[in-house]
Amino acid sequence: MNLNLFKTYVRVVETQNLSRTAIEFGLSQPAITKQIQALEDIYGVLLLERSGRRLKTTEAGEALYNCAREIIKAVEKSENIMEEVVESRKGYISLGASTIPGEYILPILIKNFKDSNPSIRISMDIGDTERIFNKVAERELDLGVVGAWHNNRKVDGFQWIEDQLVIAVPDNHRMAVRESIKMSELASERWVFRQKGSGTRKVAEELIAGSGLKMDDINIYMEVGSTEAVLATVEAGMGISIVSEWAIQRLDPHRKIVSISIADEGARRYFYIIYPHQKKRRKSVIQFMEFLQNLQGNK
Numbered sequence: 001m002n003l004n005l006f007k008t009y010v011r012v013v014e015t016q017n018l019s020r021t022a023i024e025f026g027l028s029q030p031a032i033t034k035q036i037q038a039l040e041d042i043y044g045v046l047l048l049e050r051s052g053r054r055l056k057t058t059e060a061g062e063a064l065y066n067c068a069r070e071i072i073k074a075v076e077k078s079e080n081i082m083e084e085v086v087e088s089r090k091g092y093i094s095l096g097a098s099t100i101p102g103e104y105i106l107p108i109l110i111k112n113f114k115d116s117n118p119s120i121r122i123s124m125d126i127g128d129t130e131r132i133f134n135k136v137a138e139r140e141l142d143l144g145v146v147g148a149w150h151n152n153r154k155v156d157g158f159q160w161i162e163d164q165l166v167i168a169v170p171d172n173h174r175m176a177v178r179e180s181i182k183m184s185e186l187a188s189e190r191w192v193f194r195q196k197g198s199g200t201r202k203v204a205e206e207l208i209a210g211s212g213l214k215m216d217d218i219n220i221y222m223e224v225g226s227t228e229a230v231l232a233t234v235e236a237g238m239g240i241s242i243v244s245e246w247a248i249q250r251l252d253p254h255r256k257i258v259s260i261s262i263a264d265e266g267a268r269r270y271f272y273i274i275y276p277h278q279k280k281r282r283k284s285v286i287q288f289m290e291f292l293q294n295l296q297g298n299k
Contacts, residue, residue, distance in 0.1 A: 006068040008035045016054040091120040091284025096141040102126035104246040129199035142285045144274040147199025157274035164245040165267045166259040180261040183211035190221040190239035204242040
């Protein structure tokens with residue numbers, strides 16, 4: 001027996017409305033009708049009948065409704081019990097992260113978490129913010145940590161820790177002696193940017209626009225796919241860039257790169273913890289989410 005048929009039937013009985021149930025389940029009304037008809041074919045009886053604009057159960061339909069509810073409860077209880085057993089032995093977390101948190105922040109945090117939870121296995125997929133958002137929305141990832149927020153009805157989340165953006169220049173650049181600088185002073189520079197889809201790129205574009213400059217007026221000399229590639233390109237003297245202070249803090253002191261504070265407003269941003277819009281999560285995922293949330297006030 002397909003459990004989804006029972007779930008659909010129970011909800012139709014409770015709403016007394018096919019179209020409302022269809023909306024809740026994200027299906028078409030004909031699809032809901034077909035599921036009810038499938039149940040009626042299985043048992044060979046009429047389950048629902050019209051009463052004005054509403055549906056009501058027949059005698060057989062009421063009996064099946066009560067049985068279906070008990071079956072759903074029993075299956076959910078079984079799933080919860082088995083999940084607890086599996087999680088107590090070996091949990092699993094599928095984590096996604098944009099470049100800055102994935103390469104500079106999360107590795108040490110994952111190590112600290114696993115020190116206390118050695119049986120929980122974690123895999124981490126690193127990509128740009130847009131890609132991680134999409135994978136979380138499609139439930140391919142349990143959690144994501146990203147550098148910008150995208151409105152997506154399939155994704156929930158919360159603001160996590162703060163980041164400061166800075167200007168990265170080669171150490172022989174004429175501006176390298178400056179402690180801070182305004183974006184308007186950099187209009188004539190050659191720029192190296194992360195590719196579109198990156199959270200850093202999104203915030204950098206907003207920062208440039210807020211300074212009165214236009215992206216069309218910026219000389220984008222090169223676009224690259226990672227923060228490390230940005231830093232290598234800057235170090236090679238091919239341009240300047242806007243990067244996260246987290247990346248600068250992790251730089252080898254022998255690297256020929258200098259960071260300059262940005263005097264404009266908007267140079268600060270937040271990272272976000274994101275997760276699929278759903279009611280249930282595995283225990284290991286909840287544990288890791290709470291671990292990250294507890295760090296929020298300590299950064």
